[in-house]
Amino acid sequence: MEADDFTLVHEDDHLLVLDKPAGLLCVPGRGEDKQDCLSARVQRRWPDALVVHRLDMATSGLVLMARGAEMQRRLSEAFAGRQVWKRYEAIVDGIADSRHWQTIDAPLMADWPRRPLQKIDPEGKPSLTRWRTLETWPQQDASHLLLEPHTGRSHQLRVHLASIGHTILGDALYGDARVQARAARLLLHATVLQLRHPATGQAMRFERPAPFGREDVRGCP
Incomplete structure (x- = not known):
């Protein structure tokens, strides 16, 4: 079901599950031009809907919202206790050919001079990502990966993949111009x-x- 440029995946008296399009903020940003966001659109239809977690503006996919403060508290505790299991897909630069699960264990912290960027730093918060390859496309020098973040740090998947030489294609924050x-x-x-x-x-x-695949990779490097 389509509503206000997002897709309603599930609705009940306690929670909502939505499919957020790329390019839409989850919550309002700073400035009048950043007030349009997923939470504002959802609250026009479900006034009791409250934010539990977020996706980056550039990331698409599943977002959970609570209905009412008590459900928000319970769901927030579930996320904090790592009782919510998440999986992502990404298309990355280069050939990352590993059919077995690999782990990136690299602590993250804010790169303060370049906010909102994050960086790997030994003094950062523990951050763990598992990944494996779904497909490789040698002619396009790209790979389709399955990702499981075991922690939920800001930009975690983007920074971790860039750190192993497989930046997510189209990444305007952590990718070079190419x-x-x-x-x-x-x-x-x-x-x-x-x-x-x-x-x-x-x-x-x-x-x-x-909502993307091999056809969305633009040419060879």
């Missing part, structure tokens, strides 16, 4: 959310396929 030019958008999508319902305890799993 990488940015290889896609019309950041090729990163939140594909899976899995959790227990905050009111009933029922196991729930939501999936949305990535």
Whole structure:
């Protein structure tokens, strides 16, 4: 179901699951030109909807919102306790050919002189990402990856992949001009959310396929 340029994936009395398009903020930013966002659009229809977590503006995919303060508290605790399982897909620069799960264990912190950028630093917060390859496309020097963040740091997937030499195509923050030019958008999508319902305890799993593929990779480097 389409509503206000987002897709409603699930609705009940306690929570909403939405598929956010790339290029839309999750919450309002600074300035009058950054007030349009997913939460504002959703609250026009569901006034009790409250933010629980966020995706970067450039990232598309599944976002969970609580209905009411009590559900927001319960869901926030589930995220903090790592009881919400998330999976992403990305198309990255270069050939990352690993069919077995690999781990990136690199602490992250704000790169204060270049905010909002993040950086890997031994003094940063522990940050862990698992990844494996779905497909490689040698003629395009690109790879389609499956990603599982075990922590939820800002820009975690983007920084971690850039750190191993496989920057996400279209990344305007962590990619050079060549990488940015290889896609019309950041090729990163939140594909899976899995959790227990905050009111009933029922196991729930939501999936949305990535809205991009090999055809969205622009030429060879």
